[in-house]
Amino acid sequence: DAGVIQSPRHEVTEMGQEVTLRCKPISGHDYLFWYRQTMMRGLELLIYFNNNVPIDDSGMPEDRFSAKMPNASFSTLKIQPSEPRDSAVYFCASSFPGRAGEQFFGPGTRLTVL
Amino acid sequence: EDKVVQSPLSLVVHEGDTVTLNCSYEVTNFRSLLWYKQEKKAPTFLFMLTSSGIEKKSGRLSSILDKKELFSILNITATQTGDSAIYLCAVEADTLIQGAQKLVFGQGTRLTINP
Numbered sequence: 001d002a003g004v005i006q007s008p009r010h011e012v013t014e015m016g017q018e019v020t021l022r023c024k025p026i027s028g029h030d031y032l033f034w035y036r037q038t039m040m041r042g043l044e045l046l047i048y049f050n051n052n053v054p055i056d057d058s059g060m061p062e063d064r065f066s067a068k069m070p071n072a073s074f075s076t077l078k079i080q081p082s083e084p085r086d087s088a089v090y091f092c093a094s095s096f097p098g099r100a101g102e103q104f105f106g107p108g109t110r111l112t113v114l
Numbered sequence: 115e116d117k118v119v120q121s122p123l124s125l126v127v128h129e130g131d132t133v134t135l136n137c138s139y140e141v142t143n144f145r146s147l148l149w150y151k152q153e154k155k156a157p158t159f160l161f162m163l164t165s166s167g168i169e170k171k172s173g174r175l176s177s178i179l180d181k182k183e184l185f186s187i188l189n190i191t192a193t194q195t196g197d198s199a200i201y202l203c204a205v206e207a208d209t210l211i212q213g214a215q216k217l218v219f220g221q222g223t224r225l226t227i228n229p
Contacts, residue, residue, distance in 0.1 A: 033217070042221040043202065044158070055214045091156055099150045100215035101206030105156035 004106035014110045018080040021109045025094030034077050041071040080111045116141045120220035121205040135223045137203030138185040147186050198227045
């Protein structure tokens, strides 16, 4: 298995633009998590899905952020409009049924908003 | 509010030293405690602990959980420069939604091993 796949790996955009981050979880995993990591705030859980259904989105910072999981093999995190304070590394992770704690992380997307 | 606190936040030692990293937690509906290692890229899983007093070992790394005092420690003996990383502690807890769990991360300990 190729592991969790994220794209793009790097994204540089200007303030106000829409940004879409993509994730393909490991096949057979039914949990999918989106995290944001910054030096100041560490690793923060934004939202997670179980069987494609959003379970907890309390970590989503504001309405500019949205996430979808249309099927078991694909999820997106969208920021519209983007702001400089959104600059961070965004990780996607997935895990096996009943083992939400043992997560496999993707390589991350480094987002820079100018 | 669920909380995971790690200490120290930063630690610098010499190669060959032994280090102990600490993690305390306050979580409702605890299921397990996990340790992750993050080098330059994404976190990678190290240990999962569910029972008190049972030590998990992997080479020079070992960890133990105390569910009464709500903490865990991660020990690394005979440290090497390759052990330099951020070590993250996380607690898995049940949510109000049946069958669903969540993971709460601590802020991490940045460990630097100097040659």
